[in-house]
């Protein structure tokens with residue numbers, strides 16, 4: 138197994154604003170989004186110091202005593218923010234709960250933000266552990282990958298024959314989630330079929346993943362074969378989610394993947410899920426309809442779509458506990 142089927146895309150021209158950079162990225166991303174559904178991003182423009190800092194932040198939050206972590210779980214199922222304990226969710230509802238713990242951070246809003254006061258879906262306060270500098274680092278990283286995600290959507294829009302700024306007003310107050318993840322080594326006594334993260338596709342538009350050097354991410358190819366997606370130094374792994382698949386009338390594909398941490402070491406990864414604004418209308422792009430490809434999905438709001446997916450993930454874990 139290798140990474141031969143997961144292309145490495147150079148984003149230098151796109152993020153640097155070079156002439157032709159947008160067109161070139163559109164072509165490469167478009168091709169990868171139709172085929173593998175997964176690709177590496179190099180020369181993405183996010184500072185190495187910030188990447189080092191977010192890794193330190195991930196280690197620090199999971200090293201807190203359980204009592205401190207569990208104090209940050211309040212209302213998780215309505216806010217999608219804060220701490221999720223080990224075996225707190227099932228990405229594959231047909232299998233035992235995932236062997237991982239997670240910490241979620243959403244769009245940062247003030248407590249008097251009108252969207253919070255109005256009870257808009259997915260608008261909630263983040264939960265912050267008491268670790269000096271942690272909030273600043275995490276928000277800085279959140280904003281950096283959000284910016285990168287919006288830039289990538291310019292290339293995606295162009296590839297799909299829409300205006301490059303098509304997604305801009307659908308991603309300017311998104312239901313994005315930054316998820317710090319910690320996987321213990323796969324234990325010898327795990328239940329049958331119990332792994333770090335069960336087989337799933339992601340729910341949003343795109344995911345920008347920063348895995349550590351331990352590896353363990355596996356991707357299911359179209360022919361059904363599982364391949365490793367090893368960590369490639371200096372890159373992110375990006376994959377297409379179900380919401381973008383819906384937006385593109387299945388022209389882009391979301392690809393099933395899972396995590397098996399059989400390295401014998403602790404594994405950390407940092408995933409940024411870019412879901413659209415809650416009130417964005419997710420409906421088939423005109424460039425994705427043709428004589429032999431009629432629209433396959435009814436329009437739905439971003440919030441309706443994400444709720445329907447999260448409910449399924451947590452319902453199973455709640456039943457299992």
Ligand SMILES: O=C(O)CCC(=O)C(=O)O
Pocket residue numbers: 318334339346348354394395396406407408
């Ligand atoms: O931890 C990883 O490498 C991937 C996690 C993942 O696929 C997810 O949380 O959706």
Ligand SMILES: [Fe+2]
Pocket residue numbers: 337338339344394
């Ligand atoms: Fe995933």
